[in-house]
Amino acid sequence: MIVAELKEIPEIRKMIDRYSSILVVGCDSCVAECAAGGQRETMLLAAALRLSYAKDNLNPVITDTCLDRQCVDDFIDRIANLVPDHEVMLSLGCGAGVQALARVYQDKPIIPALDTLFIGETEMRGVWQENCLGCGKCKLGHFGAVCPVTRCSKKLMNGPCGGSKDGRCEVRPDIPCGWDMIIKRLDTLGELDRLNEFVPPVDWSTSHSGGPRRVIREDQKP
């Protein structure tokens, strides 16, 4: 899922202070799972903004609503009745949600309330781990299902760098060395032989380096 974090109120206010009516739009999917932009967080942000404005003796109209998914038009359409009454939409979706709102409501300013961080997993409540960069050519089968593109700070393909110590990355001691994880996992599986082979330079053209990507599935079109 996509992991995101709420921006600080002063940063949000800098972007929305010029408007007098604000529609706060949450998203009840990925960003709800990471407790950044779901129903609860949307309500809380609206309340926090009201309080913040009240302190400055300001009283903009602030309405909050939450979509099941902010990146799908069918869901976005469901707030069509609320949109005309507000000058701006403050989105608690990921970057894709923000842009989807902007595409559907072309005459409305859309402001992000979240910083979109990464594709990750929920390790436990309150802990989210980045483990996919969406490079477009999944190599996990080769590396024991631990991604060197994401989990190694240097994206190394042919083994650990010289900075790994006690299974920790040179970048920060709280980062586990991705290569230590790969080697241990393949060792457990008895598949260390996978690593003897030289991995040639990666084809990054399937990643963002090839420009914005688009998937078209004719069989899925209506």
Place this chain on the structure above:
Amino acid sequence: MKTESRLEKVLKSGHFAVTAECGPPKGADAAVLEEKGKFLLGRVDAVNVTDNQTAIVRMSSLAASTILKGLGHEPVLQMVTRDRNRIALQSDLFGAYALGIRNVLCLTGDHHCFGNQKEAVGVFDLDSIQLVHTVRSMRDKGQIIGGEPIQVPPKMFIGAAENPFADPVGWRVVRLAKKVEAGVDFIQTQCIYNLDRFAEFMRQAVDMGLTEKVSILAGITPLKGVGMARYMANKVAGMDVPEDLIKRLSGVPKEKQADEGIKIAVETIRKVREIKGVAGVHLMAIEWEHKVPEILKAAGLDKRPEV
């Protein structure tokens, strides 16, 4: 001979090679290189020119290598994959060869979070082993990545680093084997303070027949004092500075610690010379290039062979 490298000649003719590091200045002053370089001229077989080491912005290694070459040195151009993609790296290899540079050391580089440009984008388009493979293909097949032919291939003597002290321990020699397979000609190791662990690494390399295919130069960095030893032990990634060495340095008065550090370096050189498979030493006297002649003299390595 694969190349016109002096270092290759020295190693191929069975001499114990000596290389030393010369870090380019944090600025555009060529005179700094002249100043640092004069302590190394004629005393070492080749001079490694670092590439923005620890991710701190310095004069480019290609420019500094060219300047040092003009002063009579044989440069080893260090190249990190951290800052440049495959287009820039291959283009610089063409340029380096055209400027008379015959040795290249292929590195990934320290992560940029350690340097003075922490907000930079880390490129890491290739890893160091892929860079070794790239240079070898350019030299031996006359091809760039993707197979396009090169009219005048850069005939480089290819080096890489290896750290016998990083984890996972069992993996280090496997990675060395991968570098050999990818086409490396010589290896310069991380600074050696833990001689036991280095000896074990060399034993594995000899057992696997790797030292028949690659010349391994043992990395030596003289410690300037107990402060530096502690810093190396605790703050520098991939370093193994044993506690007894720190104790030994702290046991001498502050003003004598530098001399003790040099003594340790000389002892280390003598000891690594005894280890089977070691083909030379690589001195990384960080901002202490003027001490190199003294160290080499004490280690009995001050006469360089004519080749």
